[in-house]
Each structure stands twice: as structure tokens, then as C-alpha cells.
Amino acid sequence: MLMQTTTRVLEPGDLGAALAILESDPVANAFVTxxxxxxxxxxWRLGGEMWGWYADGRLRSLCYSGANLVPICATPEAVRSFADRARRTGRRCSSIVGPAEPTARLWQLLEPHWGPARDVRPHQPLMVAERMPDDIAPDPYVRRIRKDEMDVIMPACVAMFTEEVGVSPLAGDGGLLYQARVAELVGAGRSFARIEDGKVVFKAEIGAATNQACQIQGVWVAPEHRGKGLSATGMAAVLRYALADVAPIVSLYVNDFNAPARACYRRVGFRETGAFMSVLF
Structure with a gap:
């Protein structure tokens, strides 16, 4: 018997079913959850649409379509359906990001229509930690950034973003959206840094956060301070804050070509549990 499938934009009444899927993989889905x-x-509040793929009347897969296009628990059949919808609506996102396998399938279907991408990062290890390392002491100078320190943290955030993504976050709207996001994390107490002589030498944020898992992002050491071990002790400090105040599982994903970062995260106790993929436009 043929399976009946359909795809539609989810509505507020679908929240329970959507959360059940999102929470089935709290680490991989932390950003959207x-x-x-x-x-x-x-x-309007979500900043994008949530597409749902139904099989025989039951919600099985999701795709977030906003500034990012994110397949969630997406089967190959769901990916094909999401790709069809994305082709029809046209590209509105600045990136496609998600678990490597469905994201690769989605990009394979969309590339003839949306390509070429500015950059494709096919394998970004997803790493998790649930406890503090035994042999690395957290940097005692890494602390929460205060709301009155936006002018101190912003240059470091811009430098990190530009180095990581390849374009400045100040392009387009002059950085209004990016500055609002940084301010949101500072206001939530999820922006951390070591500051010396009024300048940031190490920083990181806890970006996505749920009761089950959170995600560290934006890890950066000022170029003149690299190679001194600040990243490992700094990460240990942020991990301590995350485990104590935010969630029992702390995750991050990293470019596979960034060998020093991967080695640092392993030293702090992060282990690889999967992989993400990013397509940047």
C-alpha cells in the first residue's frame, strides 16, 4: 500500500507534535528547539516558517526555513519534499545547516537551482561534554560580559565572525541584526570573555539553550594571544558555567579542517558524536 505524504507550514496548534520531534534529538536540534x-x-515571532512532512497523517520530519534552512529528523523522502518547497519559494536563507547526511541530500537537490554556494563545509564534527575535565583548570579570569561592555565585546565578535564565515556581519544592514543578537546573549548572561587592558583576549558564547542541551559558539582567541593555552582554560571556564547554569549536555560543532580547535575541545573533554554540514551563500 502506498504511503500518503504531505508537506505544509506548521501552525501554533502543531506545537506539541513539533516539540516531540525536536526533543527526540536534543543535541542536534538545540538551535531550532x-x-x-x-x-x-x-x-513572525519565530523568524521563519516551520515546514512539517507528514506520512499517513503523522508528523515525521521538520524543516526550519528562516535566515537558515535547517532539516530536522528528515528522512530521504522528507528531504525531497522540503527541497521541492524550497525551490518553489526561492532562496531566502543565508545558509543551509544541519546534520550532515540530510543536509548533503538537501543541497544536492537545491544546488542546480540555488548554486553556486560561497562555501560548503561538508563535515563539521558535532562534539558534546557532560562533565568537567579532570586535568584542566578553568581560567579564573573568564567571566560573564556585562550589558555596559557591549563596546568591548563587539569588536571581538565581529573579528570572530569575519574570520569564521568569510564575510563581515556588518555588511548589508550595518550590523544592526548582528549587534542585536550579541546584545541578546549578553543580556541573557550567555556571553563570556577574558578581558585584559580593555581588550578581549578570549571569548565564547552559549548560543542555543534548552533545558536538555546547549551549544557553545563563537570561540575566539585574539591572534596575538594564540598558542598560549588560553583556549583550553577558557573553554573549561565556559563549560563550567554552561553545566552549572544552563543544561546537563554541552555541545558545539567545529570545522573538520580546524585541527587546533578540535584538539583543544578534546583536551577539555568534548567527544565527537556526529557531524553537521553548512552551505554558506
Missing amino acids: SRVQIAGLDP
Whole structure:
């Protein structure tokens, strides 16, 4: 018997079913889950649409379509359906990001229509930690950034973003959206740094956060301070804050070609549990 499938934009009444799927993989889905838990499924509040793929009347897979296009628990059949919808609506996102396998399938279907991408990162190890390392003491000078320190943290955030993504976050709207996001993390107490002589020498943020898992992002050491071990002790400090105040599982994903970062995270006790993929436009 043929399976009946359909894809549609989810509505606020679908929240329970959507959260059940999102929470089935709290680490991989932390980014989207954190947004849905705060904003629900209303597109205006969520900052995008949530597409749902149904098989025989049951919601099985999701795809977040906003500034990022993110396949969630997406089967090959769901990916084909999401790709069809994305082709019809046209590209509105600045990146496609998600678990490597479905994201690769999605990009394979969309590349003839949306390509070429500015950059494709096919394998970004997803790493998790659930306890503090035994042999690395947290940097005692890494602390939460205060709201009155936005002018101190912003240059480091811009430098990190530009180095990591390849374009400045100040392009386009002059950095208004990016500055608002940094301010949001500072206001939530999830921006951390070591500051010396008024300048940031190490920084990181806890980006996505749910009760089950959170994700560290934006790890950066000022170029003139690299090679001194600040990243390992700094990461240990941020990990301590995350485990104590945010969630029992702390995750991050890293470019596979960034060998020093991967070695640092392993030293701090992170282990690889999967992989993400990013397509940047």
C-alpha cells in the first residue's frame, strides 16, 4: 500500500507534535528547539516558517526555513519534499545547516537551482561534554560580559565572525541584526570573555539553550594571544558555567579542517558524536 505524504507550514496548534520531534534529538536540534520553545510556531515571532512532512497523517520530519534552512529528523523522502518547497519559494536563507547526511541530500537537490554556494563545509564534527575535565583548570579570569561592555565585546565578535564565515556581519544592514543578537546573549548572561587592558583576549558564547542541551559558539582567541593555552582554560571556564547554569549536555560543532580547535575541545573533554554540514551563500 502506498504511503500518503504531505508537506505544509506548521501552525501554533502543531506545537506539541513539533516539540516531540525536536526533543527526540536534543543535541542536534538545540538551535531550532531553543527558538521554538521561546517563540512557538508563529512565523513572525519565530523568524521563519516551520515546514512539517507528514506520512499517513503523522508528523515525521521538520524543516526550519528562516535566515537558515535547517532539516530536522528528515528522512530521504522528507528531504525531497522540503527541497521541492524550497525551490518553489526561492532562496531566502543565508545558509543551509544541519546534520550532515540530510543536509548533503538537501543541497544536492537545491544546488542546480540555488548554486553556486560561497562555501560548503561538508563535515563539521558535532562534539558534546557532560562533565568537567579532570586535568584542566578553568581560567579564573573568564567571566560573564556585562550589558555596559557591549563596546568591548563587539569588536571581538565581529573579528570572530569575519574570520569564521568569510564575510563581515556588518555588511548589508550595518550590523544592526548582528549587534542585536550579541546584545541578546549578553543580556541573557550567555556571553563570556577574558578581558585584559580593555581588550578581549578570549571569548565564547552559549548560543542555543534548552533545558536538555546547549551549544557553545563563537570561540575566539585574539591572534596575538594564540598558542598560549588560553583556549583550553577558557573553554573549561565556559563549560563550567554552561553545566552549572544552563543544561546537563554541552555541545558545539567545529570545522573538520580546524585541527587546533578540535584538539583543544578534546583536551577539555568534548567527544565527537556526529557531524553537521553548512552551505554558506
